[in-house]
Amino acid sequence: MLSKNYFSSVMRWIAALLILFTAVPPASAMKQGKPLIDSLDAFRRSQNPDDATLLRIYADQVYEYRNIDYGKALELADKAEQLAFKLKDSSTLAYIYLSRSVLYSFIDSTHASIRFAKASYDLARKHNADILPVISIIVATTQLFSDEDQARYVAEAVEALKHCRDPLWRIRGLGQIGNMFRGAREDEKADYYIGTALQEAKDRHYPYEMGINYLRKVWLVKDRVHALRLADSAHTFFEYCQSYRLMIENECNVFLPMLLDSFRETQSTDAANAFLLHSRATQSYIAGFPYPYEELQLDSMIADYYKLRGNTDSAYHYLQQAFRLKSSMDKTRLLVSIQRDDYQKNLSLLETERQFQQAMLRGETQRRNFLIGLCTLFAVIAIIVFRNLRRQKKYAAIIHREQQKNEELLLNILPAEVASDLKKSGSSAARHFDNITVLFTDFVNFTEAGERMSPQELVDELHTCFKAFDQIITRYGIEKIKTIGDAYLAAGGLPAADKDHAVHVVKAAIDIHRFMEQRHREKGNSSFNIRLGIHSGPVVAGIVGVKKFAYDIWGDTVNTAARMEQHSEAGRINISQSTYELVEDQIPCTYRGEIAAKNKGVMKMYFVNTATI
Template identity: 30%
Template structure:
């Protein structure tokens, strides 16, 4: 069972720090009007309703106090209201509104240059993006927050941000670094009276210990976190810790205790209408019932969990629910429904792959930032050392001004000369290395993407409304390969793919990648090209023509050869860079999956295209089409397909 407790706990931790700080500051303000007192009272009622889980009522109170503060021109208090509204929306799983109101709050705080409030909001925005799996955006906001915190020397907020970074490490399964940052935060919190922050820290580290299999450490931390949550009667915190304990005992196969803790988590989550944890608990209970062979009850729970996860768009929870339903229906001998949920689970698994890409991109940027931080530290130390040397030189000049001055001049002259020579050599060497690096990068990535990567250190993913995707695949590859030596096999594949590379270059088509004997290309990226749809079909036809001629030549030489299927589809995609090493420009989306199905349902020697591509190019005079009818494609249902050939009047 997957858990998102770490993200949620850290987000609440930040709210605890920033909002408690705001409340104390608010109490210190000198109230000069009845309206201001009324607004303060209404805001406090909203905070109490929020703590009690009455979110609808809390929003009403926050809106009323917001109107009064606006009329009084109190930007900082307006920012407070927006902050509390954002937190309320977050608790309800409305992440879009949470982001909107956090950003409004930051804008109000900037008007009054309230740096502590700004850093708190930046942390919270990072927390929302963190839960949504957008680690690049989360990391960006955490960086902005920590800059302000260091200016203010706010150790408590630095601890909160460090815990966020620990959470990012946990998400990419770098648990040793995750615990390092959690421990750093704990050292600050343990000396404070912030019981809530301590509890959330213990909960976060407890989850990591569970994943590492250190179950005794995990239980110790989680038990203490639950005691603290009960002490301050924080329902949201209790929900999180109970869910973490449920996960721990599930890992230990103690299903009775796991069932107990998840039931309590579900109870409290339902009371405050936290759909996020309601869905997690329902699916977890369903999985436990599966283990206990109570398939009917498991199906009921997992269906409820799936419906609630659907409402908030929690893809990972929906996948867990589908896995649970697949196992339950399979055990109940209902093969039809078991197969249905198995296929849905696989679809969600594909959707979650983009999260893996985000993790890799985040790793690249985060490690780059660590390097910059190290360089900054070295520069500071160098500045201190330089200042010390200047003081020593000053004392020496006082003892023997003439001699030291002459020596100093000589040393400077020699130093400058050596530096000049070194600089020239370094620049020359750097230029050679840069030229080699640029040449290699342009061989891997499109020029436009390579330039963006060099300028920014990363590449933003982009949406394209209409891109053509080509897939090719060698028929009976394994059987044919068995007739060839390894060296001959690689040479034959290389000959074919080199020819394909030249063809794609000729028609301005972007090669995406090769996977074994499969070749993938795309038309219309990274620059839109109105001729790309026609060109990619011409490229496909030329590839098939090459393979046909290659087979004739190989057959004449009594050499094994390949026959190829080729399919093309057009539609919207998302494109970007994958990985932190050996960069690869890649594309994702349903269009890619459909193109793969078009290829797998093709015929050797033919170019098979989808109906959507046919409708776009059907009036091109250079093509002739053959309608194949509706063909069943795995995972896509029936798709209308066409064979396309090059039309010639001769």
């Protein structure tokens, strides 16, 4: 049984659980901080949103205020709860109850926290919300762990997972329950649930979930060789899924430290070769990503390795790289150790000089030998100085190249204007745009296509299509916002103004449509059919939070563009009335009539006549 001392730490663990599992998360849940709160407040005041949009805004703000002001977060949760009741939105109401449970756990109000966790659980079960019942069960299980209730709630959680319609979420639920037992040091139960999740991931061929659960099992085994094999398996699946972040973290935090410990204890040639092979492979991966913390860890471990081998120059080289990435006390101590070795070398050279000086007193022959030794000494010093100068130039060149890479990476993630603001002031305020044009695309029957194709073929085809889309919108000066699964979102008219933004976006959509038609003719069922939707209107655009910057847009215009895409047809481009009015003089369209759109009412829609352009 789990100890009651574990209860308080588990309560705070729920916040991380929500981020991982919640099926109805706030729309901007990954973009945290005060800037988003301010942007949402400004949008709420300026746009006069309907109740459904206002409910989403309140849910976002509850999430954002959770670490800033518990009182404000609970106040907003009250407003969201009232709106959810009014709209009869049971799924969002269950999410709000769950949020209140977490907030009360943060302020040690245990009774209230348990009450709202039960309410979320009961409501989700009653209305059969997709994955939320499973989440609520897990949360309720975590909240209510006691000697008499533990077995019942765990059994109920497992039973709910059996009936979960989505096998992926079932695997994640089993793995998370196992991970919870591992944190409580109940290794036997943890091994069962994690093992079950791993086996189902194998049966379903979910490589990402296989990698996650292999990594979880590493912490359950005592044998280092077995642990290394599990970590290596996790690496293989992360690499296959192109989950390079997890792959690199696995290498730097688990695999390489175990190899280094093995070499430190055994001085084995096999361990040394394995460490070098994996560290070099990890270096090549890290070189393509902005992962400074992992690069710091890796350089420090390589420095430790070369120090163990007695290769002071190489150890010093990697330690200098680590020092330039981020100075820390541990790394500083290593640097001092290397510098101490250099100081001892200099002392030895000075001692040699003193001995030659004494030899001069013994005779001409000894004086001649002393002169030869002195010349040798100067030569050694000159070589050392030359090597240090060359090393410094090399480091400077490396730093310059890395700075260029970082600049290129930044411009690949953010618009130049936003990147410039960040470099100048460390922040970039979100901006309101009165009129831009938003493009949404989505592949029709993507799930069925995935069943006909292998995972690698599916990913390769998706990459080919999105790469072509990127090239097309770049020609028209359109800003790519993001991809969401098989959906693609872009916007014209921001961050730089473009008076013809609607025309450019529609022309880009036509080019995308023609590319997909050609692709379908070439590959048949191995390619996708596509729907496209376009709408013009006001948005707020910018970056929010302080980590993992991403340029994004918010506003009802985005939702309306999504509705245009949903009401389009395969191989067609559906545009709204506002977009039509901007392009009617240049692009022929066919009026479809007034069509009811979800949460939007009746809207006028038009098909673009691609065949006549």
